Ligand SMILES: [Ca+2]
Ligand SMILES: [Ca+2]
């Protein structure tokens with residue numbers, strides 16, 4: 001065997017060893033990748049979280065694998081579960097709340113582009129806000145402050161960059177600042193809605209409040225800008241035609257038709 005043949009043989013041996021060792025060397029990376037949710041697991045979690053008021057899903061803040069699911073249970077606590085590809089474990093449980101959790105939201109209250117707060121509305125007419133970092137309680141509405149809170153959302157309603165918590169409380173719409181938690185505005189008008197959503201639905205640069213009772217309300221004056229027949233029980237805002245203005249989508253809880261309203265044209269979208 002000459003020198004060239006020996007080098008060739010050594011190279012072959014090295015490549016063979018590499019082929020054998022490579023899977024072993026890559027094993028730790030493969031194991032950690034298994035902790036990520038599969039697409040199917042993620043979709044199942046997201047489906048439930050988006051369909052149910054008592055669930056809210058959010059990403060781990062430090063970029064770890066998996067997803068977090070907050071659940072408001074009927075014995076009076078909110079609990080957070082960490083789901084990854086091969087396990088689920090509870091990472092936090094609240095104190096006993098005043099009333100039963102009715103709706104959970106995750107929000108970016110300081111408007112920096114990252115979710116930072118978990119909010120819960122309870123049957124005791126209270127709202128609780130916990131920071132996502134450590135689940136410290138950062139605000140709760142005062143006991144007795146509201147007789148009933150039937151719906152809420154978060155949106156930026158005014159000139160301050162932070163979001164406001166928008167409450168449907170005692171038949172009025174109230175904004176609470178998402179950073180100072182001061183009450184900023186309460187409408188004089190009364191509304192009988194159960195779902196509130198906020199967005200610039202007519203493209204005039206000002207956010208409107210959309211209620212499932214069928215009213216579109218100016219966010220600065222609290223006056224009704226436009227009103228149609230009552231919407232179905234559920235409403236969402238989504239720009240379905242890409243013109244930069246969200247349409248109002250409404251459907252019933254169980255079955256029936258979808259209606260879409262374009263507030264800019266003050267009419268139902270006929271899809272013709
Ligand atoms: Ca934030
Ligand atoms: Ca604001």
Ligand SMILES: [Ca+2]
Pocket residue numbers: 199200201202203204205206207208
């Ligand atoms: Ca507007």
Ligand SMILES: [Ca+2]
Pocket residue numbers: 238239240241242243244245246247
């Ligand atoms: Ca649109």
